[in-house]
Amino acid sequence: MAALSLYLLLTWMFLLSLFRTRLAEVSCHADESSALMKFKRSFKTNTTDWRCVYPKVHSWSLDGSGDCCSWDGIECDEVTGRVIALNLSKSCLLGTMSPNTTLFQLVHVESLNLAYNSFDFSPISYGFSNLSRLQCLNLSHSDFSGEIPHDISQLSRLVSLDLSSPWGPTLHLPNMGDLVHNSTGLKEIDLSFVSLSSPVPHVLANFSSLTSLWLGYCGLNGDFPVNIFQLPNLEVLDIGGNSNLSGFLPKSHWGSPLKSLYLYYTNFSREIPASIENLSLLNELIAWNCHFSGSLPSSLGNLSHLTRLLLDGNNLQGQIPVSIADLTKLSMLRLSYNNLSGDTLEWVVNLTKLTFLDISDNRLSGGLPSSFENLKQLALLVLSHNDLGGDISSTLWNLEDLEWLYLGPLNLNGVLDGYDIFKLKNLRGLYLSYSNISFTKSFSNATTSKLAYLYLDSCNLTEFPQFIGYLSELVLLNLQHNRIRRTIPRWMWNNSKESLEYIDLSHNLLTGFENNQTDLPLPNLKYLDMSSNLLETTLPISPPLVVLYNIPNNFLSGEVPTSICEVSSLVVLDWSNNALNGTLPPCLGSIDPLTILNLARNKFEGMIPYIYPYGCSLRMIDLRENRLRGIVPRSLGNCGMLEFLRGGQLGFNQGSNS
Numbered sequence: 001m002a003a004l005s006l007y008l009l010l011t012w013m014f015l016l017s018l019f020r021t022r023l024a025e026v027s028c029h030a031d032e033s034s035a036l037m038k039f040k041r042s043f044k045t046n047t048t049d050w051r052c053v054y055p056k057v058h059s060w061s062l063d064g065s066g067d068c069c070s071w072d073g074i075e076c077d078e079v080t081g082r083v084i085a086l087n088l089s090k091s092c093l094l095g096t097m098s099p100n101t102t103l104f105q106l107v108h109v110e111s112l113n114l115a116y117n118s119f120d121f122s123p124i125s126y127g128f129s130n131l132s133r134l135q136c137l138n139l140s141h142s143d144f145s146g147e148i149p150h151d152i153s154q155l156s157r158l159v160s161l162d163l164s165s166p167w168g169p170t171l172h173l174p175n176m177g178d179l180v181h182n183s184t185g186l187k188e189i190d191l192s193f194v195s196l197s198s199p200v201p202h203v204l205a206n207f208s209s210l211t212s213l214w215l216g217y218c219g220l221n222g223d224f225p226v227n228i229f230q231l232p233n234l235e236v237l238d239i240g241g242n243s244n245l246s247g248f249l250p251k252s253h254w255g256s257p258l259k260s261l262y263l264y265y266t267n268f269s270r271e272i273p274a275s276i277e278n279l280s281l282l283n284e285l286i287a288w289n290c291h292f293s294g295s296l297p298s299s300l301g302n303l304s305h306l307t308r309l310l311l312d313g314n315n316l317q318g319q320i321p322v323s324i325a326d327l328t329k330l331s332m333l334r335l336s337y338n339n340l341s342g343d344t345l346e347w348v349v350n351l352t353k354l355t356f357l358d359i360s361d362n363r364l365s366g367g368l369p370s371s372f373e374n375l376k377q378l379a380l381l382v383l384s385h386n387d388l389g390g391d392i393s394s395t396l397w398n399l400e401d402l403e404w405l406y407l408g409p410l411n412l413n414g415v416l417d418g419y420d421i422f423k424l425k426n427l428r429g430l431y432l433s434y435s436n437i438s439f440t441k442s443f444s445n446a447t448t449s450k451l452a453y454l455y456l457d458s459c460n461l462t463e464f465p466q467f468i469g470y471l472s473e474l475v476l477l478n479l480q481h482n483r484i485r486r487t488i489p490r491w492m493w494n495n496s497k498e499s500l501e502y503i504d505l506s507h508n509l510l511t512g513f514e515n516n517q518t519d520l521p522l523p524n525l526k527y528l529d530m531s532s533n534l535l536e537t538t539l540p541i542s543p544p545l546v547v548l549y550n551i552p553n554n555f556l557s558g559e560v561p562t563s564i565c566e567v568s569s570l571v572v573l574d575w576s577n578n579a580l581n582g583t584l585p586p587c588l589g590s591i592d593p594l595t596i597l598n599l600a601r602n603k604f605e606g607m608i609p610y611i612y613p614y615g616c617s618l619r620m621i622d623l624r625e626n627r628l629r630g631i632v633p634r635s636l637g638n639c640g641m642l643e644f645l646r647g648g649q650l651g652f653n654q655g656s657n658s
Contacts, residue, residue, distance in 0.1 A: 027067040027069060027081055028066070028067050028068035028069045028074075028076060028081055028083065029081055029082060029083075031105065032068060032082065032083045032105070032106055033062065033066055033067075033068040034102075035102035035103070035105040035106060036060060036068050036071070036074070036083070036086075036102070036106075037060060037062060038102040039101060039102050039103055040057045040060050042095060042098055042101070043057075043093045043094060043095035044093075044094045044095055045057065045058070045091075045092040045093060045094060046092050046093075046094040046118065047092050049092060049094070049118055051090055051092075051116040051117065051118070051141065052090060052091070052092035052116075053090040053091070053092075054090075054091070054092070055091055055092040055093075056071075056072035056073040056087075056088055056091040057072075057073075057088070057091060057093070058072075059071050059072040060072075068083065069081065069083075073086060073087045073088050073091065074086060075087075075111075077108070080108075082108035083106050083108060083109060084108055084109060084110045084111070084133075085109065085110060085111040085112075086103070086106065086109055086111070086112050086113070087111070087113040088113065088114050088117065089113045089114070089115045089116055089117075089138070090115070090116040090117070091117060092117070093114070093117035093118065093119070094117070094118045094120070095118075095119065095120060096119065096120045096122040097119045097122045097123070097124070097125050097144070098125065099123075099125050099126065099127075100125075101125050101127070103125075104125070104127040104128070104130040104131065105130075106131070107130055107131060107132070107133070108133060109131050109133065109134060110133050110134060110135045110136070110157075111134070111135060111136040112131070112134060112136070112137050112138070113136070113138040114138065114139050114142055115138045115139065115140045115141055115142060115162065116140070116141045116142060117142045117143075118142065118143045119142050119143050119144055120143060121143050121144070121145040121169050122144065122145070122146075123144065123145065123146035123147070123149075124139060124144050124146070124148060124149055124163075124171070125149070126149040126151055127149075127151065128149065128151050128152045128154075128155060129151040129152075129154040129155070131155070132154075132155070132156075132157070133157060134155050134157060134158060135157050135158060135159045135160070136158075136159060136160040137152070137155070137158065137160070137161050137162070137163075138160070138162040139162070139163050140162045140163060140164040140165065140190065141164065141165065141166070142165075143165075144163075144165060144171055145169035145170065145171060146169075146171065146172070147171070147172055147173065147174070148163060148171055148172070148173045148179065148194070150178060150179070152179060153178055153179050153180070153181065153182055153183070154182060155182075155183060156182045156183060156185075157183075157185070158183040158185070158186055159185060159186060159187050159188070159209075160186070160187060160188040161180075161183070161186060161188065161189050161190070161191075162188070162189075162190040163190070163191055163194055164190045164191060164192035164193055164194070164214065165192075165193050165194065166192065166193045166217075167193075170193055170194060170195045171193075171194045171195065172194065172195035172196075172197075173191070173194055173195070173196055174198075175198065175201075176191070176196050176198060176200075176201050177201030177202075177203050180201070180203070180204070180207075181201075181203055184206060184207055184209075185209055186207055186209065186210060187209050187210060187211045187212070187233075188210075188211060188212045189210070189212070189213050189214065189215075190212070190214035191214065191215055191218060192214045192215065192216040192217060192218070192238070193216070193217050193218065194218055195218065195219050196215070196218040196219055196220055197218075197219040197220075197221070198219075198220065198221065198222075199220065199221060199222030199223070200215070200220055200222070200224055200225055200228070200239070200245070202225050204225070204228055205225050205227040205228050205230075205231065207231065208231065208232055208233065209233060210231055210233060210234055211233050211234060211235050211236070212234075212235060212236035212237075213228070213234065213236065213237050213238070213239075214236070214238045215238060215239050215242070216238045216239065216240045216241045216242075216262065217240070217241035217242065218241075218242060219242065219244070220239065220242040220244070220245040221242070221244040221245060222244075222245070222246070223246050223247060224239060224245055224246065224247030224266075224268075226247065226248065226250050229249070229250050229254060229255070229256060229258075230250070230253055230254065230255030230256065231255060231256050232255050232256065232257075233256070233257065234256035234257070234258060235256070235257055235258060235259045235260070235281075236258075236259060236260045237256075237258060237260070237261050237262065238260070238262035239262065239263060239266060240262040240263060240264040240265055240266065240286065241264065241265050241266075242265070242266050243265055243266065243267065244267065245266045245267060245268075246266075246267040246268070246269070247263075247266065247267070247268045247269075248268060248269060248270040249268070249270070249272060249273055249275075249276065250273070250275065251273045251274075251275050252273075252275050254275060254276075254278040254279055256279075257279075257281050258279050258281065258282055259281050259282060259283045259284070259305075260282075260283055260284040260286075261279070261282065261284065261285050261286065261287075262284070262286045262287075263286065263287040263290055264286050264287055264288045264289060264290070264310070265288070265289045265290070266290055267290070267291060268287065268290045268291065268292065269290070269291040269292060269293065270292070270293065270294075271292065271293060271294035271295075271297075272292055272294070272296065272297055272300075272311075272316075273297065274297040274298075274299045275299075276297060276299060276300065276303070277297075277299035277300070277302040277303065279303065280302070280303070280304075280305070281305055282303050282305060282306055283305050283306060283307050283308070284306070284307065284308040285303075285306065285308070285309050285310070285311070286308065286310045287310065287311055287314070288310045288311065288312045288313045288314075288334065289312070289313040289314075290313070290314050291314065291315060292311070292314040292315065292316060293314070293315040293316065293317070294316065294317070294318070295316065295317060295318030295319070295321075296311075296316060296318070296320060296321055296324075296340070297321070298321040298322075298323045299323075300321065300323060300324065300327070301321065301322075301323025301324060301325070301326040301327060302323075302326070303327065304326070304327070304328075304329065305329060306327050306329060306330060307329050307330060307331050307332070308330070308331065308332040309327065309330060309332070309333050309334070309335075310332065310333075310334040311334065311335055311338070312334040312335060312336040312337050312338070312358065313336070313337045313338075314337075314338055315338065315339070316335070316338040316339065316340055317338065317339040317340065317341070318340065318341065319340070319341055319342050320335065320340050320341075320342045320347065320359075320364075322347050324347055324351075325347040325348070325349065325350045325351065326350070327351065328350055328351065328352070328353065329353060330351050330353060330354055331353050331354060331355050331356065331377075332354070332355065332356040333351070333354060333356070333357050333358070333359070334356070334358045334359075335358070335359045335362065336358045336359060336360040336361045336362065336382065337360070337361045337362075338361070338362055339362065339363060340359075340362040340363065340364065341362070341363045341364065341365070342364050342365070342366075343364075343365045343366045344366050344369070345359075345364065345366065345368070345369050345371070345388075346369050346371055348369070348371055348372070348374075348375065349369070349371035349374055350374075351375065352374050352375060352376065352377070353377060354375050354377065354378055355377050355378060355379045355380070355401075356378075356379060356380045357375070357378060357380065357381050357382070358380065358381075358382040359382070359383060359386070360382045360383060360384040360385050360386065360406065361384065361385040361386075362385075362386055363386065363387060364383075364386040364387060364388060365386070365387040365388065365389075366388060366389075367388065367389060367390035367391075367393075368383075368388060368390065368391075368392065368393035368396070368412075369393070370393060370395050372393060372395050372396055372399065373395035373398050373399070375399060376399070376400075376401065377401055378399050378401060378402055379401055379402060379403045379404070379426075380402075380403060380404040380405075381396075381399070381402060381404070381405050381406070382404070382406040383406065383407055383410065384406045384407065384408055384409065384410065384431065385409060385410075386410060387410075387411065388410045388411065388412070389410065389411030389412065389413075390411070390412065390413075391412070391413060391414040392407065392412050392413075392414050392416065392435075392437070394420075397420040397421070397423045397424060398423075399424065400423070400424065400425060400426065401426055402424050402426065402427055403426050403427060403428045403429070404427075404428060404429040405424070405427065405429070405430050405431065406429075406431040407431060407432055407435065408431055408432050408433035408434045408435045408455070408458075408459075409433060409434025409435065409458070410434070410435060411435075411436075412432075412435040412436070412437065413435065413436040413437060414437055415437070415438050415439070415440060416437055416438070416439050416440070417439070417440045418439055418440065418465060418466060418467025418470075419467075421449070421451070421467060422448075422449050422467065422470075424449075425448075425449070425450065426450060427449065427450060427451050428450055428451065428452050428453065429451075429452065429453035429454075429455075430451060430453070430454050430455065431453075431455040432455065432456055432459060433455045433456065433457045433458055433459065433478070434457075434458045434459070435459050436459070436460055437459055437460075437461075438460075438461065438462075439461075439465040439466070439467065441466065448472065449470070449471055449472070449473070450473055451471050451473065451474065452473050452474060452475040452476065452499070453475060453476045454468070454471075454474065454476065454477055454478065455476075455478045456478065456479050456482070457478050457479060457480040457481050457482065457504070458480070458481040458482065459482055460482065460483060461479065461482040461483065461484055462482070462483050462484060462485060463484060463485070463486075464479070464484060464488075464489060464492060468492055469489075469491040469492055469493075469494050469495065470494075470495060471495060471496050472495040472496055472499070473496065473499050474493075474495075474496035474499055474500055475499055475500065475501050475502065476500075476501065476502040477492075477500065477502065477503050477504070478502070478504045479504065479505050479508070480504045480505065480506045480507050480508070480529070481506075481507045481508075482507075482508050483508065483509055484505075484508040484509060484510060485508075485509045485510070485511070486509075486510070486511055487510070487511055487512045487513055487514045488505070488510055488512070488513050488514060489514050490513075490514050490515075490517065493521070493522060497521050497522060497523070498523065498524060499524070500522050500524065500525055501524055501525060501526045501527065502525075502526065502527040503522075503525065503527065503528055503529070504527070504529045505529070505530050505533070506529045506530060506531040506532050506533070506550070507531070507532045507533075508532075508533050509533065509534055510530070510533040510534060510535060511533075511534050511535060511536060512535055512536055512537040513537060513540070516537060518537060518538055518539065518540040518541055519540075519541045520540055520541065520543055522543050523543065523544060523545070524543075524545055525543040525545065525546055526543075526545055526546060526547045526548070526569075527546070527547060527548045528540075528543065528546055528548065528549050528550065528551075529548065529550040529551075530550070530551045530554070531550050531551060531552045531553050531554070531574070532552070532553040532554075533553075533554050534554065534555065535551065535554040535555060535556055536554075536555045536556075536557075537556065537557075538556065538557065538558035538561075539551070539556055539558060539560060539561060539575070539580065541561055541563050542561070542563050542564050542566075542567045542570075543567075544566065544567060545567075545569055546567055546569065546570060547569050547570065547571045547572070547593075548571060548572040549567075549570060549572070549573050549574075550572065550573075550574045551574070551575055551578070552574045552575060552576040552577050552578065552598070553576070553577045553578075554577075554578055555578065555579060556575070556578040556579065556580055557578070557579045557580065557581065558580065558581065558582070559580070559581060559582030559583075560580065560582060560584065560585055562585060564585060564587070564588070565585055565587035565591075567591065568591065568592065568593075569593060570591050570593065570594050571593050571594060571595050571596070571617075572595060572596045573588075573594065573596065573597050573598070573599075574596065574598040575598070575599055575602065576598045576599060576600040576601055576602070576622065577600070577601045577602075578601075578602050579602065579603055580599075580602040580603065580604060581602070581603040581604065581605065582604065582605065582606075583604065583605055583606035583607070584599070584604055584606065584607075584608070584609050584628075585609070586609050586610065587609075588609045589609040589610065589612045589616070589618075589633075589635070590612065590613055592613075592615075592617065593617055594617060594618060595617050595618060595619050595620070596618075596619065596620045597618060597620065597621050597622070598620070598621075598622045599622065599623055599626065600622040600623060600624040600625055600626070600646070601624065601625045601626075602625075602626055603626065603627060604623075604626040604627060604628055605626075605627045605628065605629075606628065606629070607628070607629065607630040608623065608628050608630055608631075608632065608633060609633070610630075610633035610635060612633065612635040612636050612638045612639055613635075613638060614638045615638070616636075616638045616639035616640075616641075616642075617639075617641065618639045618641070618642055619641050619642060619643050619644065620642075620643060620644040620645075621642070621644070621645050621646070622644070622646045623646065624646050632645075
């Protein structure tokens with residue numbers, strides 16, 4: 001018996017050795033290595049392309065053994081040595097795909113992946129019918145354009161097809177049904193951003209093996225076949241971004257184990273049925289900007305795997321069901337822009353994994369609950385445009401991961417300590433507009449802050465909050481429509497000189513600048529609006545990169561500083577309704593991007609600027625009620641986009657002609 005066992009063992013070892021020797025002898029066929037080398041030589045490699053990981057074809061060479069089975073991206077059959085898989089994804093290829101590409105000589109290939117390269121918007125070559133064994137074809141994100149060749153429809157063994165192309169000249173396909181009707185064994189279809197401009201083919205409802213269907217932004221129209229929801233293996237369905245595609249969710253007979261359902265920006269309507277609970281494996285329900293109506297079913301709370309629920313921008317109404325509190329795996333919840341109601345937000349207490357909560361623009365009432373302090377991972381909180389009121393909850397300042405906080409307009413009130421805001425070390429944006437709040441006068445610079453976007457407009461503020469002066473990364477400051485008095489202190493931008501790009505102090509009671517220093521040390525400021533104040537000073541010197549420069553409806557006097565001629569990015573200039581005088585700089589007509597020029601109701605004298613170059617961008621010029629003279633310049637004819645011109649005698653200037 002022992003001898004028999006030893007014999008069997010030795011026989012097995014001999015056969016294994018023979019098999020390994022056979023494998024070692026199998027190498028790439030010369031015709032296929034030649035075809036691959038010709039393919040390589042037809043392209044360059046561009047390692048600066050963001051899609052590039054590394055150029056796999058650099059390992060291809062006929063030197064030595066020339067065995068293509070050892071080259072990067074190549075897989076050969078272990079018995080025949082034939083190339084069965086070619087994966088050149090993210091291989092830095094750059095060039096035009098030839099209609100006679102030698103790839104079609106690799107007739108044994110079962111998997112072809114050319115994704116994330118740059119084929120220079122050439123058409124997809126005709127000839128895929130030669131690759132009759134092909135099961136997986138991926139040409140996505142590779143800058144192909146034109147019509148998808150119909151011979152791909154002859155690949156009856158296809159299991160996976162990805163032709164998605166989210167930028168550049170899109171691929172288009174006259175009839176999706178013709179493309180896939182022979183490939184009923186398909187498991188994965190991704191035609192995202194391919195221009196289909198047709199209804200969803202009903203034949204897809206017969207694809208019982210289908211696990212993922214991606215048809216986002218394809219120009220689909222008509223009615224979506226509801227029986228696709230009943231496919232037995234479908235896990236991912238994306239038909240979002242098709243604004244002319246109508247449909248509804250089935251009230252029963254959900255057949256698919258859906259995990260991700262994307263319906264955003266479509267014409268899907270009717271109610272979200274209670275039967276949605278049958279999608280017990282659902283992770284994502286993304287259906288913003290649709291036309292769903294009715295109330296949210298309480299059965300939503302049974303979707304225990306749900307991590308993202310985005311239903312903003314629909315016509316939903318009624319109470320937010322308390323069962324939402326059972327969705328303890330939720331990381332993102334968006335219910336904004338509906339008509340949902342409720343008098344408490346205590347249901348958020350269990351949603352401790354939330355990073356993103358937006359329930360703005362509804363009819364929610366009550367106060368801010370203390371339960372917010374449980375949302376330790378929250379990065380964004382948006383409660384704006386509701387009927388919430390009361391004091392701003394102190395627990396908000398314990399949310400250390402919070403990056404964006406939007407609380408206005410609400411019926412909130414209270415006195416805030418700037419130090420509380422600085423406790424939110426990751427806070428980037430704070431929106432408290434239209435709230436009845438104030439800030440403590442004293443503030444100690446206890447820590448740094450990342451706050452970049454600060455909205456405090458229409459808050460009944462009477463002075464500048466001192467904590468602003470300690471912000472070192474401030475980009476946007478909005479304090480319009482308050483009752484802030486006196487002069488503008490220079491400490492406001494002590495620490496944010498380099499970062500500030502947007503300042504709006506309009507509609508306040510400001511009288512001037514501290515120490516009458518009108519030279520604003522803001523080298524990157526692009527938007528400056530100080531309109532409708534009580535400013536009695538000269539014009540502030542124009543920041544060098546300013547795009548919008550508005551200070552109308554004040555009491556400014558003096559002449560226009562010559563520095564305005566150095567501002568090459570100016571688009572909107574409004575100094576109307578002041579007491580400015582002197583002559584207008586001729587350069588005002590030649591600032592290239594200037595679109596709106598409003599100097600009405602001042603005391604300007606002299607000639608109307610006469611230099612307006614070809615391609616002038618001006619659309620509106622208002623010089624009314626000044627003391628200008630002369631004729632309307634002929635060069636205004638170069639301003640082909642000019643829509644509004646008021647000046648000369650028609651605008652009550654003295655001694656002018658028009």
